[in-house]
Amino acid sequence: MPNARGKSIDKAFLSVDNAEDRGFIHRDYLAHCLRWTHVCKYLAQHQRYKEAKILDVGCGRELPLAKTLYSSRYIPKEYVGVDYGPINDDAIATLKKTDKFPGTYIPGTDITTVDLQPKQFNLITCFEVFEHVEPEHGVRMLRSLLFMLSDDGRLMLSTPCYNERTGAADNHVNETTYEALGSILETVGFRVEANYGTFASIRDYEQDVLEDRLGPAFDKLREYYDTNYLATIFAPLYPHRSRNVLWVLRKATSFDEPRNFKVLEQIQQPWSQSPNQNDFLTALTINKE
Numbered sequence: 001m002p003n004a005r006g007k008s009i010d011k012a013f014l015s016v017d018n019a020e021d022r023g024f025i026h027r028d029y030l031a032h033c034l035r036w037t038h039v040c041k042y043l044a045q046h047q048r049y050k051e052a053k054i055l056d057v058g059c060g061r062e063l064p065l066a067k068t069l070y071s072s073r074y075i076p077k078e079y080v081g082v083d084y085g086p087i088n089d090d091a092i093a094t095l096k097k098t099d100k101f102p103g104t105y106i107p108g109t110d111i112t113t114v115d116l117q118p119k120q121f122n123l124i125t126c127f128e129v130f131e132h133v134e135p136e137h138g139v140r141m142l143r144s145l146l147f148m149l150s151d152d153g154r155l156m157l158s159t160p161c162y163n164e165r166t167g168a169a170d171n172h173v174n175e176t177t178y179e180a181l182g183s184i185l186e187t188v189g190f191r192v193e194a195n196y197g198t199f200a201s202i203r204d205y206e207q208d209v210l211e212d213r214l215g216p217a218f219d220k221l222r223e224y225y226d227t228n229y230l231a232t233i234f235a236p237l238y239p240h241r242s243r244n245v246l247w248v249l250r251k252a253t254s255f256d257e258p259r260n261f262k263v264l265e266q267i268q269q270p271w272s273q274s275p276n277q278n279d280f281l282t283a284l285t286i287n288k289e
Contacts, residue, residue: 009084009110009133009173027231028244031198034232035127035158035246036068038196042154043074043123052076055121055148057111057141058129059083063091065125070094070101080121082106082114084132112140122153127246130159130181131172135276138174139283142188151251155190158198158246166201166243168273178240180271180280181247182261187284190249192260197235197242202227205234205241212237 025033043049049069056065059081066079079102081087087107095101106114124145130138149155162168162175169175176184182192197205209218214234222230235242264271264280271277 009137027199027228030229030232031235031244032064032127035156035198036065038246039065039123039125039156040068040072040074042156043069043076048123049074049076052123053078053119053121053150054080055116055124055145056081057083057124057126057145058132059087059105061086061088061091061107063087063095063105065127066095066101066103067091075100076102076123078102078104078121080104080106080116080119082109082111084108084110112137112144114144116148119148120150120153121148122150124149124153124155126155126157128158128160130157131168131175133173134279135174135176135272135274136279136283138176139184139188139280142185142190146189146251149251153250154193155249156246157185157249158244160244161242162270162273163243164270172273174272174274176272177267177270178242178245179261179267180264181245183264183267184280184284185247185249186252186259186261187264189252189255191252191257192247193250194248195239196246196248197237197239198244198246199231200235200238200242200244202230204243205238208238208241209234 043052054076056079059065060083063081066081069076069079081103083106085107087105092103092105095103126145130141133141145155159181160169160172160175161178161181185192209215218234221233225233239245264284269277271280
């Protein structure tokens, strides 16, 4: 079912230049930047970047994650960027100018159709992609990423959490609820190592802050920061309350490994903004066979 823009796969992206033209960096773009720095933090630990084989799904036409790695001097062993939309030639040129960044760039391509065998990646990032494809397509994508992830690797995936009260963005096809996505990820064969809210509305987590006795810190920060920036500060503490979540995933050691989320049939609908949400069940059943 197409979104409000008439698209079943939407190639919308956030541009650095467009964000700056607005005169301030809104919370969505701030959250993007913090995702990229979280990847840098992960790769810096134990100097993982030196052996990192990275697949960046939905890498974006401006290659922001690759540029962040390059400017931070976290040069991986391998980087492959894939995007359904175009990738700007000047962005590729920036990374190629010193021949130090080992990049391969695949524009105009659906990741489910890419043949990267026999490659396996020990870090896959998939930021703000899942909500742009229909449920059945999303499950196929997750299965592809599971297949391409090494046994000791990690998938970092972020996507909005659907909320009936606030609705979904017009350019999104398939925003999925927090509980439903957790269930889908585990049924496909992942296990959740960690998850973090990337941004959240204050009204959704304010009561949790009070219960956790963080009120004084929250009030002090609120004196200085506007709600746009404050949205990103407390969100990592409350992923289940957040409008967008980053999931850190590993492969399940076996399909009977304990789950943290109920099976999808036991979770209250709606699971997604998509009227095709029941396709999740069909796709997950097919994948089991």
